[in-house]
Amino acid sequence: MGDPCDITSDQIWEDQRAAYDAMRSRCPVAHDGEGTWTVLRHAEVVAAATDPGTYSSTVTARRAIPNSLDGADHAAFRAIVDRYMTPERVAREESQCRAHAAAIVDALPRGSTVRTVAHLGVPFAVRTQSAWLGWPPDLEDVLVAWMADNHAATRSGDRERTAAVAERFDAMIQGLLEARREAAPDADVTAELMHETIGGRPLTDEEIVSILRNWTAGDLGSIATSIGVIVHFLATHPEEQDLLRALAVHGNAAALEAAVEEILRIDDPFVANRRRATRDAELGGETIPAGARVILNWTAANRDPLVFPDPDTFDPARHAADNLVFGIGPHVCPGRALTLMELRVVTEELLRRTAGITLSEERPTVRETPPVGGWARVPVVLR
Numbered sequence: 001m002g003d004p005c006d007i008t009s010d011q012i013w014e015d016q017r018a019a020y021d022a023m024r025s026r027c028p029v030a031h032d033g034e035g036t037w038t039v040l041r042h043a044e045v046v047a048a049a050t051d052p053g054t055y056s057s058t059v060t061a062r063r064a065i066p067n068s069l070d071g072a073d074h075a076a077f078r079a080i081v082d083r084y085m086t087p088e089r090v091a092r093e094e095s096q097c098r099a100h101a102a103a104i105v106d107a108l109p110r111g112s113t114v115r116t117v118a119h120l121g122v123p124f125a126v127r128t129q130s131a132w133l134g135w136p137p138d139l140e141d142v143l144v145a146w147m148a149d150n151h152a153a154t155r156s157g158d159r160e161r162t163a164a165v166a167e168r169f170d171a172m173i174q175g176l177l178e179a180r181r182e183a184a185p186d187a188d189v190t191a192e193l194m195h196e197t198i199g200g201r202p203l204t205d206e207e208i209v210s211i212l213r214n215w216t217a218g219d220l221g222s223i224a225t226s227i228g229v230i231v232h233f234l235a236t237h238p239e240e241q242d243l244l245r246a247l248a249v250h251g252n253a254a255a256l257e258a259a260v261e262e263i264l265r266i267d268d269p270f271v272a273n274r275r276r277a278t279r280d281a282e283l284g285g286e287t288i289p290a291g292a293r294v295i296l297n298w299t300a301a302n303r304d305p306l307v308f309p310d311p312d313t314f315d316p317a318r319h320a321a322d323n324l325v326f327g328i329g330p331h332v333c334p335g336r337a338l339t340l341m342e343l344r345v346v347t348e349e350l351l352r353r354t355a356g357i358t359l360s361e362e363r364p365t366v367r368e369t370p371p372v373g374g375w376a377r378v379p380v381v382l383r
C-alpha cells in the first residue's frame with residue numbers, strides 16, 4: 001500500500017476537482033514523493049499564504065513583479081500596482097466593459113450552439129483589458145492567438161515551450177513601450193506606468209514588461225475561463241439563473257458580484273499558486289523540508305467541508321468571508337475589484353439580453369486539461 005497522502009497525476013488527469021476533494025479528506029497536505037507538497041485544506045492554505053516568511057513567493061529565477069517578490073521589495077512594487085486598481089479607477093472602466101459585453105452578446109446567435117469560452121470569454125477578456133491598458137484594437141487578434149499558444153504551452157508542461165511563448169509576449173509589450181517613449185503620463189495606463197518611480201529611480205523596461213505581463217498574460221486567461229465557469233453554472237442551475245437574471249434586470253451590482261465570486265468558489269478555475277519553504281515547517285501534520293516546492297491549492301481549499309459544510313451549495317452570504325478565489329495574505333489579488341466588475345458586467349449583459357441559457361444538446365462540455373482549471377468548452381444555446 002502506498003502512502004495515502006501520495007498524489008498521483010492519473011487521478012488529477014481524470015477530474016481535478018474530484019481528485020482534490022478525495023485527497024483533501026485524507027490529507028490536508030499531500031506530496032508527490034519528488035519534493036512537491038500540495039496544500040489542500042482551507043486552514044493550512046490560509047496559514048501558508050499568510051506566512052510569507054516561511055513560504056516564499058520567490059519560486060523561480062525569473063523575476064515576476066510583484067508575484068515572485070517577498071518582503072519590502074514586494075510591498076514597494078505592490079503599492080504601485082494597487083494604485084491602478086482602486087475602486088475609482090475600476091468604476092471608470094465600467095462603461096467600456098459594458099459596451100464590449102453588449103456588442104459581443106448581441107452578435108451571438110440565438111437558438112443554435114454558442115461556444116462560451118471562445119466566442120464570449122476570450123473576446124470579452126481581450127477587448128476590455130486592451131481598452132483599459134490603451135492598447136490598439138489591431139493587437140486583439142495577436143493577443144487571442146498568443147493566449148491560445150500560452151494555454152497550449154502551459155498544458156504541455158514543457159518549460160522551454162512556455163518560456164519561448166513568454167518571450168514572444170515580452171517582445172510584443174516592448175514594442176508598445178517603444179511607441180510610447182515620448183507620450184505624456186496621462187496618454188493611457190501603459191504610458192502612466194512608464195512614468196512610475198521606485199526608490200527615487202524610474203522603473204526599468206524589464207520591470208514594466210513584467211508588471212504588464214502579469215496584468216495580461218495570466219489574467220486574460222482567467223477572465224475567459226471564469227466566464228466559462230459562470231455560464232456553465234447558469235446553464236445547469238435554472239433556479240439560480242432566474243434569480244441572477246432578476247438581479248441583472250434590477251441592476252443589483254453588489255449581489256451579482258457576490259454571486260459571481262460564489263460561483264467561482266464552487267468551481268475555482270484559478271487552481272493554484274506556488275511557494276518555496278524557507279525553513280523546515282510543520283503544516284497539517286506533515287514536515288515540509290526547507291527548500292521544498294509548496295503548492296497552495298485554492299480550488300481544493302474553496303471546497304473544504306470543514307469550512308463550507310455543503311461545498312456545492314450556492315450561498316454567497318454564508319460563504320463570502322472564507323472565499324479564497326482571489327487568495328489571501330500579502331499577495332491577495334489586487335485585480336479582484338476589476339475582475340468582479342468585468343465578470344458582473346458581462347453576466348448582466350448576457351442575462352439581460354437573453355431569456356434563457358441551456359447546455360447545447362449537440363456538443364458536450366469539456367473540462368480543461370490540468371494544471372488549467374475550469375472548462376475548455378461550454379457549448380450553450382441562448383434564447
Ligand code: HEM
Pocket residue numbers: 049057065066067068078081214215216219222223226270273274298324325326327328330331332333334335336338339
Ligand atoms: C478570475 C480572475 C482572477 C483570479 C481568480 C485571480 C486570482 C488571484 C490569486 C489567487 C492571487 C494570489 C496569488 C498568490 O498568492 O501567489 C492573485 C494575485 C495577483 N493577481 Fe489575480 N486573479 C484574477 C484576475 C486578475 C486580474 C484581472 C489582474 C490584473 C489586471 C490580476 C492581477 C494579479 C496580480 C498582479 C497578482 C499578484 C499580487 C502579488 O503578488 O502581490 N488578477 N490573483
